[in-house]
Amino acid sequence: xxxxxxxxxxxxxxxxxxxxxxxxxPIDFLEYWKTDCREVKTFRGHSHGIWAVAFSPDGSTLxxxxxxxxxxxxxxETGRLLRSLRGHTNDIRAIVFTPDGQTMxxxxxxxxxxxxxxxxxEPTKLLFTRYDHNVCSLSxxxxxLMLARGSHNKDIKIWExxxxxxxxxxxxxxxxxxxxxxxVAFSPDGxxxxxxxxIGKIKIWExxxxxxxxVLHDGHWRRDQEDSTETRGYFVEDDGGFQxxxxxxxxxxxxxxxGKTLITGSRDNTIKLxxxxxxxxxxxxxxxxxxxxxxxxxxDGKVLVSGSDDQTIKFWDxxxxxxxxxxxxxxxxxxxIAFSPDGKRLASGSWDRTIKLWEGGVKSEE
Numbered sequence: 001x002x003x004x005x006x007x008x009x010x011x012x013x014x015x016x017x018x019x020x021x022x023x024x025x026p027i028d029f030l031e032y033w034k035t036d037c038r039e040v041k042t043f044r045g046h047s048h049g050i051w052a053v054a055f056s057p058d059g060s061t062l063x064x065x066x067x068x069x070x071x072x073x074x075x076x077e078t079g080r081l082l083r084s085l086r087g088h089t090n091d092i093r094a095i096v097f098t099p100d101g102q103t104m105x106x107x108x109x110x111x112x113x114x115x116x117x118x119x120x121x122e123p124t125k126l127l128f129t130r131y132d133h134n135v136c137s138l139s140x141x142x143x144x145l146m147l148a149r150g151s152h153n154k155d156i157k158i159w160e161x162x163x164x165x166x167x168x169x170x171x172x173x174x175x176x177x178x179x180x181x182x183x184v185a186f187s188p189d190g191x192x193x194x195x196x197x198x199i200g201k202i203k204i205w206e207x208x209x210x211x212x213x214x215v216l217h218d219g220h221w222r223r224d225q226e227d228s229t230e231t232r233g234y235f236v237e238d239d240g241g242f243q244x245x246x247x248x249x250x251x252x253x254x255x256x257x258x259g260k261t262l263i264t265g266s267r268d269n270t271i272k273l274x275x276x277x278x279x280x281x282x283x284x285x286x287x288x289x290x291x292x293x294x295x296x297x298x299x300d301g302k303v304l305v306s307g308s309d310d311q312t313i314k315f316w317d318x319x320x321x322x323x324x325x326x327x328x329x330x331x332x333x334x335x336x337i338a339f340s341p342d343g344k345r346l347a348s349g350s351w352d353r354t355i356k357l358w359e360g361g362v363k364s365e366e
Contacts, residue, residue: 029298043355050349065092098144107135150184200248220248220266265292307334
């Protein structure tokens with residue numbers, strides 16, 4: 001590289017980028033997050049545990065929600081609370097932004113999905129159906145036009161975001177299957193939707209045109225001697241807990257940006273990687289000592305970050321499956337993590353009522 005380009009990077013500049021020239025070279029996020037990871041900010045203000053965090057597409061604001069039923073909007077640079085949005089009457093479990101940043105959707109255990117204008121905080125639409133149950137997962141199609149929800153119900157509903165119209169209901173082929181579809185994730189091409197159940201099974205659906213279940217995979221679930229078709233999928237309350245199959249409950253699900261790998265995290269403390277579209281299991285990542293609840297993937301698809309009830313955040317090299325960094329900054333379960341749109345920051349929301357902002361790479365000279 002010519003000598004005259006070796007100027008110190010500006011704060012927040014891309015390592016290796018040259019001032020006044022474009023485009024900047026792409027970041028290798030594996031190198032970036034291996035080099036360093038430091039906590040740069042803690043957002044405090046939630047009075048209860050946090051279930052969900054999400055960056056706005058322009059990376060300037062962060063939305064969070066949890067057991068206190070308010071959606072809080074934060075300014076990333078100053079850490080200031082911009083506004084609190086009221087409306088939900090139970091835990092807020094999921095937050096997503098449309099790619100254009102015009103709409104934010106929140107899903108709650110009050111059985112509703114609310115759409116908001118994130119710039120003004122105005123509520124725009126309320127999505128619910130009469131027979132809905134606790135909403136615990138939301139996924140937007142890549143174009144931002146369709147919103148899928150997973151809930152304490154066996155069906156999956158898909159809505160049209162712009163009109164608030166219910167587009168379709170996805171129901172499995174097995175009518176005796178009463179497992180809840182608790183986790184949903186659109187594939188990067190928007191053609192398929194993956195769902196995970198409360199007993200750890202995985203389904204792949206073709207969204208359009210058929211809405212059909214294409215693959216049913218045991219996923220994390222393990223057959224055992226006591227399991228019979230009569231008992232599977234029902235809540236057993238009499239012994240004060242879940243029946244055994246609930247041990248494999250899927251807590252997180254995502255696709256790599258190229259759509260070739262589906263990643264699932266479970267109550268069995270493991271992370272599994274499946275080849276798409278065949279859903280062949282490629283790898284099991286172990287290391288967490290608690291329910292795996294949250295995932296984030298770097299924009300280049302090289303780094304997987306997982307959050308767990310064991311209070312840690314783990315960084316994984318997806319090519320090798322190796323855990324190369326573990327963050328222990330939270331004092332409660334980590335329920336949500338999100339990369340900033342540029343992949344250079346990570347936000348984590350925890351049951352300890354805080355949100356932490358992390359940064360990687362070489363520290364810029366202030």
